[in-house]
Amino acid sequence: MIEQRALKILEFHKVREQVAAFCTNSIGKQAIEELVPETDYDTVVELLEEMDEGLAILRVKGNVPLGGIFDVRPHARRSQIGGMLSPMELMEIASTIRASRILRNFIEDIESENTIEIPHFIERKEQMPVLTALQHEINDCIDDNGTVLDSASPALRSIRQSLRSEESKVRQKLESLTRGANATKMLSDAIITIRNDRFVIPVKQEYRSHYGGIVHDQSASGQTLFIEPDAVIQSNNEVQRLKVKEKAEIERILSELTLRVQEVGHEIFVLVQLLGEMDVILAKGKYGQANKCTMPKMNKEGYTRLVRARHPLLPIEDAVANTIEFGRDVTAIVITGPNTGGKTVTLKTVGLCTIMAQCGLPVPALDGSELAVFEQIFADIGDEQSIEQSLSTFSSHMVNIVDILSKFNEKSLILFDELGAGTDPQEGAALAIAILDETVDRGARVMATSHYPELKAYGYNRPSVVNASVEFDIETLSPTYRLLIGVPGRSNAFEISKRLGLSSNVIDHAKSFTGTDRHEVESMIASLEESRLRSEREADEAHLLLEDAQKIRAELEERLRIYDEKKENLEKKAKDKARKIVDDAKKEAETIIAELRKMKENAALSVKEHELIDAKKRLDNAAPIDNNKVLQKAVAARERKQNLQVGDEVKVLSYGQKGTLLQKAGNEWVVQIGILKMKLPESDLEYVKPEKEQATRPMMNVKNRNSVVKLELDLRGERYEEALIRTEKYLDDALLANYPRVSIIHGKGTGALRQGIQNFLKNHKRVKSYRYGEAGEGGFGVTVVELK
Known part of the structure; x- marks a missing residue:
């Protein structure tokens, strides 16, 4: 054990005083005042671990419920040697038991939350005796002010009811005397007071014989006598008898409660000891918080x-x-x-x-x-x-x-x-x-x-x-x-x-x-001081740089982690969305194929041409759109400067359709797509070079279904077979574009091409009628076709 002399010289008692100020009850304060250093390594480590648990609880919870705890060990000891406890002492015992129950629940809540490890507090919580029954017994008999309640026993309730009734009778009789005709003359004051536990009235000396009764006291001057009149002596006697009974009943109740305390006296000692230990641990933690202390290894x-x-x-x-x-x-x-x-x-x-x-x-x-x-x-x-x-x-x-x-x-x-x-x-x-x-x-x-x-x-x-x-x-x-x-x-x-x-x-x-040696030593010391200061400054700077680097590294690692998480989530969402698009496309394709098969089975029935064309178009559109490619094209179009002009053929990127520029409206273009006219931003348009006419490859002039359908088809110079193929294709496109009327330019020539075209139109089921063009339409070189 470390000697007290060293503790006194180092003023450790002042440290103990500072720590004791953080205790919540006298038990902890007394333990801190008796605190001495331990010399066993394992004991010291355990004490520091307990303190660190207290610090952790204070950090997480902010405060610990330790109110209402009293050092009731002297009360328990007195009960064990046969003494009777007072109501206030019993109340302190009940308050301490109640505080222990609240603290136990508090520790159990932390244990269930599993946010911090507090094995030493849990161990003490499990050692705490459960004395809730005794607490309830005391609280049923004594209130927080230390007063024995009427409900403590049926006998006490009955006695106090009778006592209040008798006291009321006495007061009524005395009040009638104080309100009498001669009261103001005979009484020093019209009040009722108490002397020797008996109700009396203040009577002037000269009127003593008027009220009779017993004199219990007199004023300092002797001019006023406090008299118990004959009229209330019997009632006062009854009040005193009831008070004696009340006192006896209260003593009986207190004796029974004291006996219950005596039965659990050892458990009370253990409970107080544990509560004091936890108060000490938490006081150490609070001291550490207040003074920016840490737990050493x-x-x-x-x-x-x-x-x-x-x-x-x-x-x-x-x-x-x-x-x-x-x-x-x-x-x-x-x-x-x-x-x-x-x-x-x-x-x-x-x-x-x-x-x-x-x-x-x-x-x-x-x-x-x-x-x-x-x-x-x-x-x-x-x-x-x-x-x-x-x-x-x-x-x-x-x-x-x-x-x-x-x-x-x-x-x-x-x-x-x-x-x-x-x-x-x-x-x-x-x-x-x-x-x-x-x-x-x-x-x-x-x-x-x-x-x-x-x-x-x-x-x-x-x-x-x-x-x-x-x-x-x-x-x-x-x-x-x-x-x-x-x-x-x-x-x-x-x-x-x-x-x-x-x-x-x-x-x-x-x-x-x-002397020279002294000069050399002083110079050496000065040099050492300068080197030391320089080293410390450099070390401090290096430490600050290291802290900054570690902080930046931690931030970058956190950002990388968040980025990876977001990337994984986006990839998962993209895959799920792509999978859904493909599944929807498959279902649509299967539906269209089933419809085509049904049309094939019903070939004998009349199948409208536009139904076949529409089904094929739906089948083409069932394929998932590569939004990334569309987006890339849109970005490329925005980055590429386009010199668009009225009449240019363009591709609308958001729809995948071709159209013709009609006019410019601010930053937008009016585009003709089939029979539709739309206003679109230039960033959504891509210029399409016009297809060149080539004699050796006439099929290059055949426009696909997504091209703009013109109101006339020029077949001049075409061979008969190729002209029929182009005519059939053109009529399909015109029907899809919902054109009611188109013109086919075949020229006059020998008339062979004109005759072949008109024979083809005669047998086409979607041709309503046809005629030669009027004088302003091209005459016999043009056939005007009405579509149905």
């Missing part, structure tokens, strides 16, 4: 690494954070330098953080901190001059150091402040070195401060010791309180004197007494 090897640690008792905004590491290759740190630089604060920071961790408290340092579990912590800090023992400062320190040297081992942390101070500098420095050698050689972890220049080279001659100093700003003539590991403290007396205006001649004369 613990080890058995004596290794300490505090990342930007602050002194626990200094305000957060004032404390300077330092990173301190030692305990493996380096087992001792010697901090040198002038006074008031923060050396002692550094010692206390390490000592307090170690004690706090061994108590299961979070430490004021950043994540990544690590501390050791020590069996003993020794501290020799401060001026302990003792007048009573006639000891000087040096003697007082040496008494303490002798005691430390007789007790410490390799599992000890020793903190020396101003080691060897208070005596001759040379002897003090020699003693300091010898004491440090003794503690380091025996394996203890040591931190020491000193202002002796001899100790500045101490760390360079011993591999397990490192020098350190506290930074001093020459410009402001004040310490920065930043710890510099690896750099011994430098005397700044000459620089400070110069800044303060001391003559250069005096300073140079003083330097002549210090």
